[in-house]
Amino acid sequence: MNAEFLPGNRLTLLNSGREYFPALLAAIEAARVEIFLETYIFADDAAGHAVAGALAAAARRGVRVNVIVDGFGGRNFAADFQAGLDAAGVRTMAYRPEIGRFHLKRHRLRRLHRKLAVIDGRIAFVGGINITDDDNAPEEMRPRYDYAVRVEGPTLGQIHHAVRRMWEIVRWANFKRRFRLDPPASPCCAIAGTQHAAFLIRDNIRHRNDIQHAYIEAIDAARDDILIANAYFLPGVRFGRALLAAARRGVRITVLLQGKTDHPLLRYATQALYAAALQAGLRIFEYEKSFLHAKVAVIDGEWATVGSSNIDPFSLLLAKEANLFVRDREFAAELKSSLEQAMADGGRELRPAELAAASWHARLLRWFSYGLVRTALRVAGYDRRHGPDFTPED
Template sequence: MSAHWTKGNAFKLLENGEEFYPRVFEAIREAKKEVMLETFILFDDKVGQELRASIISAAERGVRVDMLVDGWGSADLTPAFIDGMTAVGVSFHVFDPTSKLFGVRTNPVRRMHRKIVVIDGEIAFVGGINYGLDHLAEFGPEAKQDYAVEIRGPVVDDIHQFVRMALAPVKPKRWWQRRSKRLKSLPAGENGTASAALVTRDNVDHPTDIEQHYRIAIRAAKSEILLANAYFFPGYRLLRDLRRAAKRGVRVRLILQGEPDMPIAKLAASMLYDYLLSAGVQIFEYCQRPLHGKVAIADDEWSTVGSSNLDPLSLSLNLEANVMIRDAAFNRVLRDNLQQLIDNHCKQIKPNERPRRKIYRTFIGVVVFHFLRRFPAWVSMLPTHKFTLTTAEPPVQELSHEQQREREIVG
């Protein structure tokens, strides 16, 4: 596990598409040199079209634009949607694209699940929000509850370099070589007071980094752990750390899905309720709409926001990115937001209100528990393939009648 912590950063919490999209689109419209964007899902809807228009406008005024989408999450984008961007110079990349087999996507695991935007190497956005109408309240009861952060400060340089390497791998400079110029022009404290680190997960060099940072924070917590996560099905070690924290007197609260977008997510998490409740962990189900957030705080300083769920896909298969933050002010903002969810839109799960477990459910619970315990080892034995990153070619421009005659004459 490795992470490079920097001081002097500033973070702004962005809740749902209502706060996230306007800031991202504004930053793209104001970009002077470069826009780099990674997302798992990009839909061709109202939100996707506005992002596309912002991207096209930036490229037309000479801004270099690189976009990366996942081949599974964004498989339904049409050639016309993509061609409109590549025609003006946008470099549009697709992670691990595969053709559908009988109309079914065949690459549902090992996905590029990150959501990152970097503008001119100066502003970054990291979180769990994709680009689709389902992240806006106007979508209706199925609109998602989610979070991202706007970031300024030295950690943006780390995020910028990471995305650049993901899109166009080159031999990297040593960290002191690529940071020295920026640190001289951007002294700690100019933007903010937060210490921060970008922590990523991949299937080669950093397979457990995000999980390890969670576990370190949980084990170090003295008074409080508050965690909101959409798909909660973590490994045995993280579950054990949560139980031990609660048993030593830490107030451990989990906000999980009560109105899931995928029912299996709630079913899987509920299998763990008795194990956690018996140790004193408090569980709240968010019931206003589907929870899609991946955030947490510990005590009065540590927090995290990012793309990583606490389930087997995110912890053992997907490519993920979270920012780890040490800042009391941001911690308070995130805590207050999550507390409002608990106070106004959550139902607490009480041990004495849980129905008596039937024998078959007890058996299933034991199987699930041991599956969690051994899943990381098992998944490492799954066959893998070399990921591909394809770049969409710009559309072929049709020649006018005069151009065709001129070509024939020259030929």
């Protein structure tokens, strides 16, 4: 499905939890009819308790509050928050709750990785920020760096439809017949601004490749520059070929990746591709100031995306994801400026000479990690067509 860009939106870029949570809490506190919230992680920390408290207060004043938390990422949610939310009248469900031991099988790797909120059918939030503090990380990785967007306008109708559909899917899977939804409260959604935006999801039925296709279409059309910031970056064949083709026709490509990570295996696997990417003309920066969790991009100063989807096989092939795509020079300029400032403040550019000087055991670790990730994909049922396209370093 191609992205349907709708005009008339007002979009507000939110940088990390310091901007996201005040905006989210204000919207929840102003809710009068209904709230939908989807998140991968709902942490037992200050941000988690603030959001849970606001949701409970909304339910007590008669707002229909619907919350879905991933059963693996939010596996402690029930113990931490369930009783208080239930008592207030908040309706909560887990997506694929973990039962017993986690096995490396395709159906268990399918997670709800979306981070969405829709309030009263008039305000939505889309991005990569979980319900957790920026500082809920090891001391050397604080604060978490990420983005979300506050959305008003016609594109909100696409988001509202997606959260309602997810609620119905999870309701049936959990046999929660009493959690049936009422009809939408009011027509959605009025003109709110001048910006063009589209909302896309990734699932395993009709929208398996929508987010990836939107990226590749924009990369194929790029003429000047591409700036990608992504927490977990291991592009598949089609994505990799699109980047290489763009580099060959003279497009300037910059990729900002994690310098500090919570998943070392994937980072080492990605580093195995650095030499080939640099040889192709890409510039690679690692963000070393803190923990980069962003999943964003800007192309040719006009096209931009903010969402939950990493550029790796697990996000693009397995997890349920959601991204907002924007065609607006003002929004793109703001996001690009923010990323360039992040690179200036905490990014370090990787040079070919640095990679060439790496020790044999560092090269072995990268090669071994790359092999393990490829093996995991094969075990999960995906073959070479979905694997990385850059050739690992020798």
